[in-house]
Amino acid sequence: MWELNKYRLFQLNPWNIVLIYLVLGFLWILFSDRFLEQLFDDPATLTRLQTTKGWFYVFVTGLLLLVLLLRYTARITRMRDDFVYRFDLYRSLLEQGNQVVLQVDDHQNFSYTNVAVKDILGYDEDEFRCMDDFEAIIHQDDLDRFQEIRVLCDADVRDHHPVKQQVRMRHKNGSWRWFRMILTDKRGFEHIQSRLLLIRDIHEETTLFEQLRESKMRFEHLFQDAPVGYHSFGPDFTFIDINKSELNLLGCSREEVIGKKTWGDLVAPEDLPTFEQHKKDLLENGYVENLQYSIVRKDGTRRSVILNARAFFDEQDRLLYTLGNVVDMTDKLLAEKELNEAYRRLNYHIQNTPLGFVEWNDHFRVTEWSRESEQMFGWSKAEVQGKAPEEWPIVHEEDSELINEQMTGMLAGKELRNKISNRNYTKDGTILHCEWYNSALLDEKGRLVSIISLVHDVTERVRAQVEIRKLNVSLEQKVRERTRELEMANRELESFAYSVSHDLRAPLRGIDGFSQALVEQYAEKLDQRGLQYLNRVRSATQRMGQLIDDLLSLSRITRKELQEEPVDLGAISTEILASFRDKEPGRQADFEVARNLTATGDASLLGIMMQNLLDNAWKYTSTRERTYIEVGVTDLEGKRTMFVRDNGVGFNMKYHDKLFIPFQRLHTQDDFPGTGIGLATVQRIIGRHGGSIRAESKEDKGSVFYFFLPDKSV
C-alpha cells in the first residue's frame, strides 16, 4: 500500500500559503507604518523609509515564496522519482510474474492484461483482452465457480473480500490446465477504481497434490489393510498409531489403544521380563527382530506373534517414536503342532500295523523298515538299511524276475501302485508267502520320491488255500459220486413207481377178477360166510388199488416240472364246489369263495391241491345238516395267506402234526373213507412252490387250512 501521508506538505497547501501571506501582509501594513511614525516625524524621511520598507517587504516575501516553492518542487520531484521507481518495480513484477493479471472495470471489461498471458495461456495481450466469449475457454465443469467470480465484477457490487476459485482453462493450443483465479477487492482512488483478476497456473501443484494424495491413500491402504500388523509407539511406548490388522489381532478398537496402552499391557505375564529386555535392546541398537511373544487379546484368548521394531531418535538421542510390525503365528504354530502330531501318529501306526512296512528310496533301497518287518523277516532295520532287494537274500530266486518286472515300471514313475504276490525268505531261510502292496510317492513334478510297501504274510492262507483246493477236488469227486448214486436212486424210484403202477395192479386185478368168478360161478358150492369172505377179499383188493393210485399221484407230484403262471384259485374252487353239488344234489351246502384269490404257480398242481383241500372239506362236512365251506384270503404275520374253512367234524390238534404225513389218518375208514394221501399231496405241492400250510381245528368245530404261496409276480 502506498503511504500517501508521507507526501503531505506539512499541512500546507496553496490556499494556506495565500492566507498566511494575506494575514502577514495586512499585519505588516497596519503596524509597520505606525511603528515608523512613532520613531520619525520627518515626512520626507518617513516617505523614504516607507518606500524602503515596501521594497524590503516585497524582497522578504519574495524570498520566502522562493524558499517555499523550491522546497515544494524538490519534494514533488522526489515524490515523482519514487513513484516512477515504484511503478517500474511493480510493473516489472506484474509483467514478469507467473500469473496473468487482468484489470476488470465496472463493465466487466478487461482494461489491462499483462504479457504473462502469452506464456500462460498462449494469447497476445490484446487478443486476450478483447476476447468475445471468455467463458469458452473455461472448463464446462468449472463454469459455476467462474460465475461466482464474475457476478462480483459488477458495478453495483461495492465492496467484497478477495475471492479465490480453482478452474480449468483452455490454453490456446487446446490443452486444459488447472488455474487459480483470485479477484481482488476494488482498489484505487475514487475515480480510477478497478478490480484485479489474477490467474495463476496451479496445474503442476494440483497434479502433484493429487499424486501425493493418491500416494498417501495407497500408503494408508497398505498400512491399514496389510495382513501384517503395523504400529508406532511414542517415547513412552504407548501406541500412537496402529493398523486394522493389528487391531483385529488384539481384538481391541483403535480408541482403546491409542495413547492408552503399551505393548507391555498386551503381552502375556510370563513374557513381561523378556519385553523389558527387548525394550533395552531396541533403545540400544535402534532395532529388534523376530521377537516372539504370547499376547492376550481383549477376550482373553492368546495368540503367538513375531515382532520386528525400529526406533527413531532426535539429535539428542532421545527416542521420538518406534515403528513395528507384528505377524500372527498362532495358526502356523498350531499347524506345525498338528503336523508333528500327525507325523507322530502316522509313525505309530507304521510301527504298530500288523503289516510289515518298508519304504524304499528312488533307487529302490530301504529307507524305512518297521518293527513288524523285523519280526516278519528276522532282519533288523540296521541290517537292511540302504540295501536293494537283490543285495540280501530276501527274495525267492524264482520270483526275483517277477519282482524286477513289476517294480521297473513303478521306479520309472509309470505305475503308481501295484500288488505283488511272491515268496520271500526269512533270515533263517524259511519261505514266506507274502503280498506286497506297493505305492509310489511322486513330487509335484511327477518324479518318484519313494515307494512304500505294506507286506502281508499270507503263508498260512496260502497253505490253507492249498488244503482247501485239495479238499475241493475230493469234495467234487464225492459230489459226482453222490450225484451218480442219487441219479441211480431216482431212476430206481422211477422204475419202482412204474412197477407199482403196472405190476402191482395186475395181480390185484387177478385176485378181484377170480374172486368175482368164484362168486358168480361157484356160489352154490360156498356158504354165506364163504361168499362174504370173497366180497371182503374184493373190497380189500380195491382199496389196495386205490392206495397204489394215490401213492403214484403223490410221487408224480414230486417229479413233475413246475410251470409257473398266475392261477385263479377262486375260479378253480368255484368249479370244484359246483361239481360237488352235481354229484350230491341233495346235500344242503353253503359255499363262499372270496375274490382276488390269484396265486403264482403250476396250474395243474394247484388244481390238484384245491381239489384235495375241498374234497376233504366236503367229506368231513358230510355228517352236517348243512355244509359250510369258505375259501378266502387273510393277512397272517404280514403274509397274504389263503384258507379253506369248513364246519366239519374237525380234528384234535394233538394230532395235527400227523395230518400231512402220507397214509396217516385221523379218522377211521368206517367214519370217513380215505387213503391218507390227500393232505400229504397238498403239502408237497405247497412245498414245491416254496410256501407253507398249517391247520387249525377243534373236534366237532370245523377246521381251517391256511396256506401261503410266495408271490413271485413282484
Add this chain to the structure above:
Amino acid sequence: MEVSNDTMDRHILLVEDNPDDVDLTLMALEKSNIMNEVRVARDGEEALQMLLGRDGEPPSRLPAVVLLDLNMPRVNGLEVLREIRSNERIRRLPVVILTSSGEEQDIVRGYDLGANSYIRKPVDFENFVSAVKNLGLYWLVLNEPGV
C-alpha cells in the same frame, strides 16, 4: 346180444403176457357175450409173428382189433405198435392199448406211436368187464376197419 355173421368173422388179437389177465379178459369178453374168436399172443414177438406171418408167409386174416399190453418181456407193447405202424400192410390196424399203467409217459408215447385208444385196466373186475364190453362192442361192431 345179437352179432351178425359178418362181425363174427372178425377176430381179436390179445397181446398179453400175464395168463391171469388173459383169462380175465376172456372171462370179461364171455360175460359181455362177445363170441368172436380171440387169438392170444404171449409177448410182443409172438404178436408180430402173428400179424406179419412166419417165414415170410403173410397170415390169411388180420384181426379186427389188437388189444395190446405194454409191459411184456422181449418185445414190449410200444415196440409192437411202432412195428405195426411202420409196416405198409398192417399200419391201419386198430390198436387199443389195454394196460395196468396209468403213467402219463406211457399214454403220451402210446398215442404218439399211433394207438387208436388207451384203456387202463381197472382193478375192480366189474369195472373191467364193463370196459371190455364197451371195447368189443365198439371195435367189433361199430367201427369200420380200414383194411
